[in-house]
Amino acid sequence: MAYSDKVIDHYENPRNVGSFDKNDPQIGTGVVGAPECGDVMKLQIQVDEAGRITDAKFKTFGCGSAIASSSLATEWLKGKTLDEAEDIKNTAIVQELSLPPVKIHCSVLAEDAIKAAINDYRTKSNAGETEAARAEA
Amino acid sequence: MxxxxxxxxxxxxxxxxxxxxxxxxxxxxxxxxxxxxxxxxxxxxxxxxxxxxxxxxxxxxxxxxxxxxxxxxxxxxxxxxxxxxxxxxxxxxxxxxxxxxxxxxxxxxxxxxxxxxxxxxxxxxxxxxxxxxxxxxxxxxxxxxxxxxxxxxxxxxxxxxxxxxxxxxxxxxxxxxxxxxxxxxxxxxxxxxxxxxxxxxxxxxxxxxxxxxxxxxxxxxxxxxxxxxxxxxxxxxxxxxxxxxxxxxxxxxxxxxxxxxxxRNEMAEEGRRLRTLRDKLESDITGQLDGVEINGHKDKRLPNTSNISFAWVEGESLLMGMKEVAVSSGSACTSASLEPSYVLKNLGVGDELAHSSIRFGLGRWTTEEEIDYVVDKIVHSVRHLRKMSPLYEMHQEGIDLSTVEWAHH
Structure with missing residues (x-):
């Protein structure tokens, strides 16, 4: 199977590989997939007080298309608000990377990872607010 | 050369x-x-x-x-x-x-x-x-x-x-x-x-x-x-x-x-030569990388075949990193089924290692220079992929991957 040039580029020069401290309240972490299925994606976002994503990082175990999908997702996430980020659709990733039908699940996984990271951030910041409110009371 | x-x-x-x-x-x-x-x-x-x-x-x-x-x-x-x-x-x-x-x-x-x-x-x-x-x-x-x-x-x-x-x-x-x-x-x-x-x-x-x-x-x-x-x-x-x-x-x-x-005339000589090259391939890889598993009995094995699992990296992405080398991946990820090799599965090789395996089949025209080239490519690709592998990171943090509850897709 031939990979598109964009997939190859992301594979060879992945953007934003790395990890943030997942306990940092500014960080949202999403881990999706399972090793026995052949892909695990970890996607992290750093969010400022205004709810805007200032940075994103990923680590992926999976095929080249899975790596490219998550690498691309981190590029797209930077600068977006959480609401805008939530609107990123897997089909946009498929189109951008010219993924063949057998690789669509890689883009779905990337969309799931984005949503999981946003959820994690929101859960943490809600918990943080509740705690802060409790401390004030 | x-x-x-x-x-x-x-x-x-x-x-x-x-x-x-x-x-x-x-x-x-x-x-x-x-x-x-x-x-x-x-x-x-x-x-x-x-x-x-x-x-x-x-x-x-x-x-x-x-x-x-x-x-x-x-x-x-x-x-x-x-x-x-x-x-x-x-x-x-x-x-x-x-x-x-x-x-x-x-x-x-x-x-x-x-x-x-x-x-x-x-x-x-x-x-x-x-x-x-x-x-x-x-x-x-x-x-x-x-x-x-x-x-x-x-x-x-x-x-x-x-x-x-x-x-x-x-x-x-x-x-x-x-x-x-x-x-x-x-x-x-x-x-x-x-x-x-x-x-x-x-x-x-x-x-x-x-x-x-x-x-x-x-x-x-x-x-x-x-x-x-x-x-x-x-x-x-x-x-x-x-x-x-x-x-x-x-x-x-x-x-x-x-x-x-x-x-019939050449197999004895050819077998010896391929076994030496195959053993070199394996020892050069295991000498440079940790988390490498050779699948199957080490001695009761054909002299030309080596099936190796590389922990924490996925087989298809590994092949992508060595596109000038024709080998076979144990994972049939490309077939959309995402099924790892039934042979490795039935051996009891864990699914994640089955997804990370590569089969090398040496032959009549395989040279030592080729083996050296392939070893370099593999070591480089595995390191490249481990840098971006969440599983490798977990392993380094001392997390036992078998105890992790994965979000099954």
């Missing part, structure tokens, strides 16, 4: 035809194009003579008589003819037609005919190998029954190269009067074979795995003690002692014979 790219290390899938084989075949496409079944003219005689020589060359490679060789289109056909042909010929009357013993990590060309026979009323036992991939005579003995009529067990496994206890299994079958077939596609031509000493009744092999042409294979069918009979799959003409009708593929058969002849 610069190596020539791409590098072919997938010789368990197919091999390049040896130039000497091609040379031998060429005259039979044009000048000597006759039908070996044409008994009444020069063209037919020439073709028949060439087929007879090839039959002797094929027989000599496995210690058989030339009359015991049946030409086929390859191992898939040989396996079908042997398994279905024997089962149907020796089937018992009534609903319970008889019992067959095989192994869960056989090639599909054995498993699928067995499954077909199950729909016809035969009972099939699929043995599982131990973690080393080897099937022993003791395992087979335990599975044998009063009504067992056929045991079919591959000589060497195509994915991991492990070698089963064929001679001992053959002796066991002989003692009980059970027919014994072996799919020897990966074994014959690489290792010495003697159907008498090895107690074999039916043996399949293929031209294109032994530096011969594709589309031609052979089935050894024992003629004495016992005289094995097979129900044919094709009807028409009664060629090949009635077992395989159809005009003989003379050019293919001539090439097959020559390929057998070359293997």
């Amino acid at each position: 610069a190596v020539k790219l791409p590098i072919y290390l997938d010789n368990n899938a197919t091999t390049r035809c040896d130039e000497r084989v091609v040379e031998t075949m060429l005259p039979y496409f044009t000048g000597k194009f006759g039908n070996a079944a044409s008994r009444n003219h020069q063209f037919g005689w020439e073709a028949e003579e060439a087929v007879d020589i090839a039959r002797e060359q094929a027989a000599a490679l496995i210690g058989a008589g030339p009359k015991e060789i049946i030409w086929t289109s390859g191992s898939t056909e040989s396996n079908n003819l042997a398994i279905k042909g024997a089962a149907r010929m020796y089937a018992k009357e009534g609903a319970q037609r008889g019992h067959i013993v095989t192994v869960s990590i056989e090639h599909k060309a054995v498993l699928d005919p067995c499954k077909r026979l199950q729909t016809e009323g035969f009972d099939v036992t699929y043995l599982d190998p131990g973690p080393d991939g080897v099937i022993t005579a003791a395992m087979v003995e335990e599975a044998l029954r009063e009504d067992t009529l056929l045991v079919t067990i591959m000589w060497a496994n195509n994915e991991i190269g492990t070698v089963n206890e064929i001679r001992e299994i053959g002796a066991l079958c002989k003692e009980r009067g059970i027919l014994f077939h072996t799919d020897a596609t990966q074994w014959v031509g690489k290792m010495p074979t003697d159907v008498e000493k090895d107690n074999i009744d039916l043996l399949s092999w293929s031209g294109h795995k032994i530096y011969g042409p594709k589309g031609v294979g052979a089935l050894y069918v024992r003629r004495r003690k016992p005289r094995v009979r097979l129900e044919p799959i094709f009807d028409g003409g009664g060629h090949e002692r009635g077992m395989r009708s159809g005009t003989i593929n003379v050019t293919g058969v001539v090439g097959f014979g020559k390929a057998c002849d070359i293997c």
Whole structure:
């Protein structure tokens, strides 16, 4: 199977590989997939007080298309608000990377990872607010 | 010295035809194009003579008589003819037609005919190998029954190269009067074979795995003690002692014979050379990377085959990093099924390691320079991928991956 040039580029020069401290309240972490299925994606976002994503990082175990999908997702996430980020659709990733039908699940996984990271951030910041409110009371 | 790219290390899938084989075949496409079944003219005689020589060359490679060789289109056909042909010929009357013993990590060309026979009323036992991939005579003995009529067990496994206890299994079958077939596609031509000493009744092999042409294979069918009979799959003409009708593929058969002849003369030397290169490949990789697992028994293994799992990286992405190297991945991720190799799974190799495995099949033209190049590429790719692997990160943090609850997709 031939990979598109964009997939190859992301594979060879992945953007934003790395990890943030997942306990940092500014960080949202999403881990999706399972090793026995052949892909695990970890996607992290750093969010400022205004709810805007200032940075994103990923680590992926999976095929080249899975790596490219998550690498691309981190590029797209930077600068977006959480609401805008939530609107990123897997089909946009498929189109951008010219993924063949057998690789669509890689883009779905990337969309799931984005949503999981946003959820994690929101859960943490809600918990943080509740705690802060409790401390004030 | 610069190596020539791409590098072919997938010789368990197919091999390049040896130039000497091609040379031998060429005259039979044009000048000597006759039908070996044409008994009444020069063209037919020439073709028949060439087929007879090839039959002797094929027989000599496995210690058989030339009359015991049946030409086929390859191992898939040989396996079908042997398994279905024997089962149907020796089937018992009534609903319970008889019992067959095989192994869960056989090639599909054995498993699928067995499954077909199950729909016809035969009972099939699929043995599982131990973690080393080897099937022993003791395992087979335990599975044998009063009504067992056929045991079919591959000589060497195509994915991991492990070698089963064929001679001992053959002796066991002989003692009980059970027919014994072996799919020897990966074994014959690489290792010495003697159907008498090895107690074999039916043996399949293929031209294109032994530096011969594709589309031609052979089935050894024992003629004495016992005289094995097979129900044919094709009807028409009664060629090949009635077992395989159809005009003989003379050019293919001539090439097959020559390929057998070359293997018989050169396999000892070639085996030593490939074993040295294979061992170097493995020791150079394990010397530079941690989390590397060699699959299958270390010694009871073909000299040219190595199947390696690279923990924390996925096989397909690893292949992508070495696109000038033709190898095979144990993971069939490209087929959309996301199924890792059933061979590795049945060995008890964890799914994530099965997804991370690569099969190297060295061959007649593999050089030391190529091995060095491949090792460099692999080490580089594995390191590149581990840098971005969340599993590697977890491993480094001391997390036991088997205790993690994954969000199953």
